[in-house]
Amino acid sequence: MSENILEMRNISKSFTGVKALSDVNFQVAKGEIHCLIGENGAGKSTLMKVLSGVYPYGTYEGDIIYEGNVMNFSRISDSVKTGIVIIYQELALFPDLSVYENIFAGNEVKRGGLIDWNETIIKSREMLQKVKLNVNPETPIRELGVGKQQLVEIAKALSKDVKLLILDEPTAALNENDSENLLELLRDLRDQGITCIMISHKLKEVISIADKATVLRDGKTICTLDGAKGEITEATIIKNMVGRDIEDIYPKRPDKKFGSPILEVKNWSAYDQELGRHVVKNVDMHVNKGEIIGIAGLMGSGRTEFALSVFGNPKNYKLEGELQVDGKTRSFKHTSDAIQAGIAYVTEDRKGDGLFLIQDIKNNVTVANLKHISPGGVVNENEEVQVASGYKNSMYIKASSIEQTVGNLSGGNQQKVSLGKWLFVGPKLLILDEPTRGIDVGAKFEIYTIMNKLISEGMSIIMISSELGEVLGMSDRIYIMAEGKIKGELTAEEADQEKIMHFATQ
Template identity: 60%
Template sequence: MSTLLKMQNITKTFPGVKALDSVNLEVNAGEIHAVVGENGAGKSTLMKVLSGVYPHGEYEGEILFEGSEARFSGIADSEKQGIIIIHQELALVPLLSIAENLFLGNEVSSRGVINWPETFRKTETLLRKVGLREAPTTLVDKLGVGKQQLVEIAKALAKEVKLLILDEPTAALSESDSQALLDLLLELKSQGITSILISHKLNEVERVADRITVIRDGTTVSTLQAARAEINEERIIRDMVGRDMAHRYPERVRNIGDVLFEVKDWNVYHPDHAERQVIRKANFHVRKGEIVGIAGLMGAGRTELAMSLFGRSYGQNISGEARLHGKPIDTSTVSSAIASGLAYVTEDRKALGLVLDETIQKNISLANLEGISRAGVLNEAHEQTVAEGYRKAMNIRTPGVYQKVVNLSGGNQQKVVLSKWLFTEPQVLILDEPTRGIDVGAKFEIYGIMNQLADEGRGVLMISSEMPELLGMCDRIYVMNEGALVGELAAKDASQERIMSFIVRS
């Protein structure tokens, strides 16, 4: 098998940080090559070097593509060579059609006039290749995230891709959409298209990758080959984090007390369709020192339940009662929910959990400005002290609290979100997909934080699409389906099969 790409001794430095230190990556033609590592290991930085986001001259080392040295001055240069990158945040224009998105900047035209019939014909051909049956005129915002991801791949095929780079392509997808995308990668491989896959989901990597390169702390640790039976989850994790992880979930001595938080007969209707009930008579409770999970399929209503409880951030015509320490609490607004002792870590940290262009310091204090103010005047010195305390306690890997959050890895961003809400000193912390899109090392740290909160006698309510995570962390698990809580299991009685049986029977 011939070598398509060689990246040799790639070093990239930012002010105060060496993101890449003599990284080497070799990709063979026609293979699926996975790149894995903890958040902040340098994976995305390496791909930005390869795709020209960081142009030649801003890094040290050499890139050889198809046997010739490549010196890209921008993304347009790398795309001309057939190197296409699909970022985790999709680069589609929602209010344009599929056809317009596929050929945006690459229009099918003659003398400056777009040939729409030919554009639609080519679009239909490309959509069939990725398994979509939508019309070329369909607006992108009418598609689900899974189909939008396929449109991105079709867009790459329109540019005659030779090397397709996918950065966390399944992070926001359901299980079925994830499997469909992985099947497509295997199909593209059969057509001779080479792919680089960046993913934290090691089961997916094991399924499709021919080889895996592990990066840790900006350096290349190992390259494992499926053909030699070197690829297994334990070996990958050991290389990623630099240690064995005999226990994926940290151990905890459970000390569960009386009922702390209770919700009775909670009903929620859709914010735009008043006749559509989204949550139906939800009843549940969380005890002191308890981690309670909510399992369910995509669309079951888990996020809607959490958001409606936290200041009625979702829905209308909400009814029911929330109690803390046996007394009714006011959750009618976000500020009243916070004052009552609730906190909510959203599943979408970038859009809803953080102000990306602000500093770590400003983000941590954002939900509790009173905690760093006196007589309505913000005390910046105290704000910095608070932020530094959380930076150390949460092991946020950054030179300082003046770093902008947009420049942090996913795991460190999630720690900033957690710090923001812990600063409000909540009694009950609602976590919505708290480990989505972060690596196993950062996951372990977040699990440790959850255990610490439980040890302090607080209540934790965790929503997760990863059943092993729920089974590994929770004391009890509620099962949700079509807006209703349809089952409850103690940890000792829970299994993936029993959880699915509740969903199927409901």
């Protein structure tokens, strides 16, 4: 039996009267990949923040035993010195610095007391090769998409003398090919003796890679499953995560009734003036009333760029082509024009673009439609509370109250707040960009159920997703993009993963 590199004994942690962790026990053997799984708010990230020193010794109860010694970490740097490196779900990069500067930030390559920039660039290339990211190390982080930024975070972690690598939803921003490359990298690291703890909501990943998996629910340890004994199965994981069986993760809509097109784009192109190239090229697409349209494609295929070009063009692309909403030709000069026309967009980057993290749930939910609750230009605070409370309940947002700061919520609950914000606008067409990124299987079912309810009420949805199962399970029709173009269109009945990937790689 392998020796444990880590034991966390009877860990308890509370926030403003809410117990996030209650006597959690967690053991990890040396040289294994151990997945930590559970619903949003189950305590996974909190437990890892206790381990890494984000929540310092004295702010929690219980013991951390690492390599046989009791650890009292007061800050993150204390855990890093022992070989514990954590990559959080929300990225922590400097957007205006280069890739190589970010990889070695705080861990600079020095010679004679000065930073050796040439050696830094050389070593950064080595780290980028390890994570299979083909970018120029001198590229500013802000020019990379969310997925590539995640790979830079992992390269940054690998640049340190890592013994225990903790990854919080490392593939949440990646497509399936990039995710598999990352999982293969983790297997290689395991073979080199590096221990990995991975938080993931993607059950197929857990089943594929985990030597062991520990399930948390409501801040408590439910069980630890052993892959060698065949215990890590989808049914077992789901039952322990949510305390019930989920027969079908993609709820069906028995009566599908489609109306006339709510959105049509013809010969639609978007030219990015900063990049000096087209990011959307000659797209023809339509969305009918009461229809869920899936947009699939690999990273960089132009899916998000298309969504932004339709939603009031906040990136200031040079646009060509025709856009119609409800049969009327429209030209949006600002996102507010798109909102007034009945279009809403839930961004893939909830931290950067979707939410005000330092404000509470109430303010975030109502911010996009304050006029609705502001007669005479003054916010009706009672109505604001009623609206926010309604969405907290209907979106199953786990929080102590609507006055809880959004930045303190789990990633999945933040996503629900972002969705609630745009539902309050009352759109005809809702664009969901990676709607379940970083969301557990139970919360995914809730989001899918909400989507079906919205469709039944007459709304239309465009869903951009890197999860092929999600695209296949929820879409009525599917467009596949590559290099900014529509490469294929499939009905739900004729679509499968092989056909989608065929078009996506053309």
